[in-house]
Amino acid sequence: QSKITWRMQTYAGAALAAEVIDPAIKMFNTIAGDRMQIELFYADQLVPTGELFQALQRGTIDAVQSDDDSMASPTEVTVFGGYFPFGSRYSLDVPVLFNQYGLNEIWDEEYSKVGVKHISAGAWDPCHFATKDPIRSLADLNGKRIFTFPTAGRFLTQFGVVPVNLPWEDIEVAVQTGELDGIAWSGITEDYTVGWADVTNYFLTNNISGAWAGSFFANMDRWNELPEDLQTLFRVCCDQSHYYRQWWYWGGEANLRVNGTKLELTTIPDEEWATVETAAQVFWEEIAAESETKRRVVDIFKKYNADMVKAGRPYRYT
């Protein structure tokens, strides 16, 4: 039997991918050996991120690591990928929502409709602002050109933020050439890892989401062609990648807030930030009104948050 070769593209650039995906793929290739090899490509390397979904659907690439939002997948759940505003507080919320609250089933349905296999979802880091000028109140957000996720950007426009979408690899340069005033795309770990901390000066500790939600996907035909043990191996390696990010980000965020020297921390007071959280509830309703599936997902988010509040500490402190 000949060796199976997959081409996989991640939406992360090389610097970040070295942490969040390279180890898992290396592991897969070592174990699968002569039976199967995955060639990994970074952000925009083979196809631009905007074309990623089509490429996956058609089999230009066989597998993808991305969030639904960035790759603009033509499904009803797209807006919930990446940073759905205030959708989660901790990175453990994401796997719980998917595995225990029914999101897996909805995602599976939605992606099967468009010929793509949804393998599993995992959490990355929270979404914070890193900017050239300090943000100490909501008024400071006004008129800032910020690189952020599509849905988060849509939400933030009501506070005067001007969302800008550029290829991931160009962000550092775009901050320096003045195309951007800042970034709301990651936590502080990534700001340091990918070099954004070198071009910005301030880090806002308030976040608009506690964890990025993204997934592994595969072209449906390619997936079905795999023997069962390789499917299992692929799932295991995806889980390994999810697990790695859980501790890498959680520890990294705290460490760099305490010991990092490149970014000065600023905070918007809780009372003022509460208006953003309230606005998010309105935004959720807007989204839910768009379709039946979106309503189902929003309801799950609501149920989950209500449960967490009832559970009390350490799940929720307010």
Place this chain on the structure above:
Amino acid sequence: MHGYIRIVDAVNLRVGRVMMYGIFALMAILLWSSISKAFFVPSLWTLEMAQFVMVAYYILGGPYSVQLGSNVRMDLFYGDWSPKKKAWFDLFTICLLIFYLCVLLYGAVSSTAYSLGYWGSEPFSYLGGLVTGAEELGRLERSSTAWRPYLWPIKAVIVLGMFLMLLQCISEFFKDYLRIKGEAI
């Protein structure tokens, strides 16, 4: 053959002459961008709009630039050849260029079909079906920016531009053929 050359060249000349002034549209958008940024709230749409204009500018202007002879060639040997020898070589190599354009065009058509909500593998028959009413529009693809423009218009522009480029290169092929036969063009 003469008729084809005349018509294609004339159409592409007109299109190119119009696109030529796209430089001012581009300039205006970028200037508005700097003005709005300096005095008001920065605009959401300027950078992306400028990108669309740029695409239209160089894709639709492409055939005219071929007519103008702006596309560089490596003339290490080519430069010293006689017009007839040049035409002979071009006759063959332009077929390869035409092949490249066909692949580009195919990609552009299938991406346009995608942007209109078609996910199958027969983009040409789908687009044909749209015209005859046999197919329906699906989910329209939007750009993943806060401005969220629909993407089919710019993709349609690319399809048109690449198609015109293909016609222009076929016209160049005919011209080479006529040159070899020693006919006036």
Place this chain on the structure above:
Amino acid sequence: MSYELIAILMFSSMMLMLLTGQRVFGAIGFIAVVAALLLWGDRGGFDIGFSAAMKLMKWYPLLTLPMFIFMGYVLSESKIADDLYRMFHVWMGGLRGGLAIGTIGLMVLISAMNGLSVAGMAIGSTIALPELLKRGYDKRMVTGVIQAGSSLGILVPPSVVLVLYAMIARQPVGQLWLAGVLPGLMMAGLFIVYIVVRCWINPVLGPVLPAEERNIPRAEKLRLLRAGLLPIVIFATMMVPFVNGWTSLVESSAIGALAAFVAAVLKGRMTREVFENSVRNTLGITCMFMWIILAALAFGAVFDGLGAVKAIESVFTERLNLSPWMILILMQLSFILMGTFLDDTAMLVIVAPLYVPLVGALGFDLIWYGILYTITTQIAYMTPPFGYNLFLMRAMAPPEISIRDIYASITPFVMIMVLALVLVMIFPGIATWLPDYVYNKQ
């Protein structure tokens, strides 16, 4: 077949296609899509060509391309540089080789107003060249002066070549441009030293302007100095808002294009013909660049998909076991070699993605390397058989200048450029001091 072999096959068949004289974009694009189809068939072979178009659309710094090209054409077509030339003519004419030195000065100022070398070539060969020949200057020396001087257009900011490099190396354009300032001035200085020395040894090469031509009233002489203000104003309207962060790179380029256009209108030089030529040539040259980059991006994606970058890296570092500096020097040599017969855009888009990551991995500063890269490109512009300045010179030179003269004229200047390259390699501060100074004070 191993991936290395496929990569070599792709590269050599592309070179072969280029040699047939077909349009560069066609040669590169054809190899790219054929390789994609052979490798990936219907599983992606058809998409690579087109997805390059979408990738290209998102490369926002390329929006500056038509702006800087337009600026250059407005400057050269409208002849607003004539006054500048008269200024240098009158002020420098009294020296041996003074007019040639003045031409270098002229080229530096023109370089500060446009991003390519075309404008400098056009102005140099239409205004300066006939005058220099009439005054008995050595034809080989002055042809070289104009070709070399105009190539400063891509080193002195604004520079289109550095914008393209910035895209590939993912480095900030602002710092790259600033890094080009001192090396550009240094190179101009070396050209001048060369002219002075040669004319001092052999005064026949650059005779002093007759006294009656220099004898014009002091007031008139001072009035001519005002011509030097124009480039400074255009340069400042573009660079000051940019460096201060008031406008972005692409916005600044539009401001620069507008400034050049307004200057030409105010000086009454924007005739219908000038307008037509500038607008039409801008379209032609922009299309040429964009279609080549479109094809080269597809080529690069396939090349990348093969892991060719990693293969080259391992050949250099593991198999040949070379030190970083040895690798760097080898790369520059191969760049110069390729530059003699490859178009600079093709060179940048195909070769740079292989080399730049390697340069970064070896621990070199990519801003500094951008300058080394640009100087190499300048050399490529002038060296036969393929070079833009060479072509333009051939097209614009008067009949008494033969191809043999043109080829002979560049030799000393290429040597000076290699010297500049070596100096910047040994003393990286020449490139990095200014950007460090400007960006670190913030």
